[in-house]
Amino acid sequence: MAALSHTPGAPAPGDTRTPLCALDALPPVGQARGFDPAKSGRDTVFALRRSDGIRVYRNHCPHQGVPLEYRKDRFLSGDGQRILCYAHGAHFEADTGLCTDGPCRGMSLASLPLVIEDGWLYLAVAPDSPLLR
Amino acid sequence: MNIIGPDALVFGVDDVDACSQYLTDYGLKPAGDGRFEALDGTCVIIRAADDPRLPPAIGPAPSIREIVYGVGDAATLEAIAAELSKDREVRRGEGGSVHADDDSGFHLSFALTIRRPYTAPADLTNAPGHPPQRGPNLLGIDWDMKVEPRTLSHVVLFVPNMEQAQAFYVNRLGFRLTDKFIGVGPFLRPAGTEDHHTLFLIQTPPFMKGVEHFTFHLGSGTEVLHAGTQFEAKGYTTFWGPGRHYFGSNWFWYFNSPLGCHVEYDADMDLHDDTWEARHRPPGADNSQLFLFTAREKWFPSGPPPKGGAH
Numbered sequence: 112m113a114a115l116s117h118t119p120g121a122p123a124p125g126d127t128r129t130p131l132c133a134l135d136a137l138p139p140v141g142q143a144r145g146f147d148p149a150k151s152g153r154d155t156v157f158a159l160r161r162s163d164g165i166r167v168y169r170n171h172c173p174h175q176g177v178p179l180e181y182r183k184d185r186f187l188s189g190d191g192q193r194i195l196c197y198a199h200g201a202h203f204e205a206d207t208g209l210c211t212d213g214p215c216r217g218m219s220l221a222s223l224p225l226v227i228e229d230g231w232l233y234l235a236v237a238p239d240s241p242l243l244r
Numbered sequence: 245m246n247i248i249g250p251d252a253l254v255f256g257v258d259d260v261d262a263c264s265q266y267l268t269d270y271g272l273k274p275a276g277d278g279r280f281e282a283l284d285g286t287c288v289i290i291r292a293a294d295d296p297r298l299p300p301a302i303g304p305a306p307s308i309r310e311i312v313y314g315v316g317d318a319a320t321l322e323a324i325a326a327e328l329s330k331d332r333e334v335r336r337g338e339g340g341s342v343h344a345d346d347d348s349g350f351h352l353s354f355a356l357t358i359r360r361p362y363t364a365p366a367d368l369t370n371a372p373g374h375p376p377q378r379g380p381n382l383l384g385i386d387w388d389m390k391v392e393p394r395t396l397s398h399v400v401l402f403v404p405n406m407e408q409a410q411a412f413y414v415n416r417l418g419f420r421l422t423d424k425f426i427g428v429g430p431f432l433r434p435a436g437t438e439d440h441h442t443l444f445l446i447q448t449p450p451f452m453k454g455v456e457h458f459t460f461h462l463g464s465g466t467e468v469l470h471a472g473t474q475f476e477a478k479g480y481t482t483f484w485g486p487g488r489h490y491f492g493s494n495w496f497w498y499f500n501s502p503l504g505c506h507v508e509y510d511a512d513m514d515l516h517d518d519t520w521e522a523r524h525r526p527p528g529a530d531n532s533q534l535f536l537f538t539a540r541e542k543w544f545p546s547g548p549p550p551k552g553g554a555h
Contacts, residue, residue: 181266181500183479189259189502197500198483200454202304212304214452 128226129234129243131158137165137232141191144184145170148234149243153178156223156243157186158232159194161206167225167234168208169242172196173218194220245323245418247434249442250399251286251314251358253458255503256293257306262502263290269478270507271393271471272460282460283362286314286396290503299351306504308455311350311399314357316436324354327416347412348403348453364394367464384466391471393460397494397510398442400456406430406447413443422516423491425527431491438515440492457498459508465495468509472497475509476539487536491523496533 129148137158138144145154157180158167170178170186174196180186181197187205188195194203201213208220223242224235236242257263264274267288272280278290291298293305301307315321321340328334328344335343341355368377368384378384403409410430413419419432422440431441446456462468465488472486483506485497494513501507525531 177483178481178500180481181502182481185262185502189257189262195504197481197502197504198506199452199456200303200306200504212451214448216451 127235127237129236129238129240131156131167131225131232131234134227134230134232138184141187142184143186143194145180145186148238149240151244154180154183156234157184158225159187159205163206165225165227165232166205166208167223167232168194169221169223171221172198172201172215173210173220174199174201174213174215245434246316246320246436247324247354247417247419248314248316248357248359248436249434249439250311250396250458251355252289252310252312253287253308253396253399253455254289254291254298254310254312255306256291256295256298256301256309257503258293259306259502260290260292263306266480266502266507269475269480271391282393282395283364284359284395286359286460288396288458288503302349303454303504306502308505309351311352313352313354313434314359315354316357318356321354321356324417346409348401348405348409350401359395362394364392364463367466389470391462391467391474393462393509395461397439397459397461397513398444399458400444400446402448402452402454402456403429403445404448404450404453406445409445413445419443420516420518420520421522422520423523423525425491425531426524428527433516438517440494440514440516455503455505457506457508459496459510461513462509462511464511468495468497468511471509472499473539475499482539485536486539488534490531490534491525 131146137160140160143157143159145157147154155170156167157170158165172179177198179196186194194205199214201210201215203210203220208222210216210218226233226235267280268274275281279287281287298309318340321342325334325342332344337343341353343353346352370376370378406429413432418435422431422433424430428447429445432443433441462471469486481500483498483500488495492513495511497509498506
């Protein structure tokens with residue numbers, strides 16, 4: 112019973128990883144979901160499924176460091192195939208986070224390492240990491 | 245030239261449904277065929293990016309496709325056509341409308357204004373030392389108070405050459421410079437309005453060319469705070485605000501949008517005439533706003549008394 116030091120969803124001090132959600136709570140390919148794992152009052156990371164796996168990025172545009180979405184969970188283009196920053200219209204590849212058009216062209220969203228275990232999606236990042244604020 | 249200001253902004257987008265929902269939630273009235281109107285009929289028009297009615301795009305969708313300026317008389321249309329024909333292609337359309345590109349490559353059209361007369365209440369203030377504007381038993385606010393965008397105020401463009409872009413609007417179309425952020429951009433007012441600006445230009449690298457934001461005037465600062473609070477409660481993302489700008493004195497609250505630019509709530513802008521002398525200030529946080537706040541959820545000072553028995 113040593114596999115998990117805590118119940119998913121209830122991070123404890125000293126944790127080196129941060130639970131996001133049960134895998135089946137992640138929307139299908141073409142949609143994204145925002146999370147506020149540090150309880151900062153807004154979604155600071157977002158996750159999306161791709162054909163070859165899951166990606167989690169910081170919700171922090173490399174252009175001005177602002178949130179990308181225009182509304183809760185709306186991070187993607189109309190066809191669900193690209194990430195858009197709805198602040199100044201930067202386009203990002205969904206698979207890599209690379210900005211292909213817009214003010215931060217050539218820069219990338221910060222991709223966060225993740226772990227999948229027992230049907231849960233975790234970030235391999237401590238809950239108190241500045242990456243989650 | 246009696247140019248009044250932008251009457252319509254036409255966008256080509258990749259998610260028509262999301263944009264329609266957004267503009268409706270913002271408070272504009274759907275009028276059919278992708279048109280979302282304020283009280284005076286000024287509007288935003290949403291079309292699928294591949295709609296053949298749209299002029300060519302200057303960037304990936306979603307993006308601005310046409311800025312429609314309302315003018316006060318037919319003589320102005322003829323004057324614009326004559327002036328712009330000197331050095332660029334000008335197309336004439338229905339009702340004498342004039343179509344041409346500005347010096348940055350934005351597609352403009354000019355037509356007799358669609359603005360219709362309307363009346364809407366002012367936010368009356370009781371200020372000690374000044375006769376009251378709201379007499380006994382008249383309430384300042386109401387749970388049901390309705391906030392409606394009244395008129396399209398201004399559009400802000402990212403341009404690769406701000407001086408050249410300013411010269412086009414000033415020298416060719418008779419706009420006046422009201423104020424300027426040194427090295428960044430001018431606030432411009434056409435001859436047919438006293439509003440501080442209907443156009444603001446921002447110097448950026450060429451690949452950023454596009455709309456930075458647009459806004460409709462609401463009735464007051466209270467209306468900006470109330471409308472923005474309701475918009476946030478629907479899940480929309482604040483970009484900047486609420487606050488009050490220095491140049492123009494207007495209240496502001498900017499949101500991200502699926503149109504590919506910010507959308508603002510604005511109110512209570514200064515008016516100017518030709519006797520005004522433009523202020524030139526360096527850009528930055530201090531010069532761009534008198535104050536700035538972050539909205540928070542409604543809260544009430546209740547619960548157990550504080551430790552130590554204060555109160």
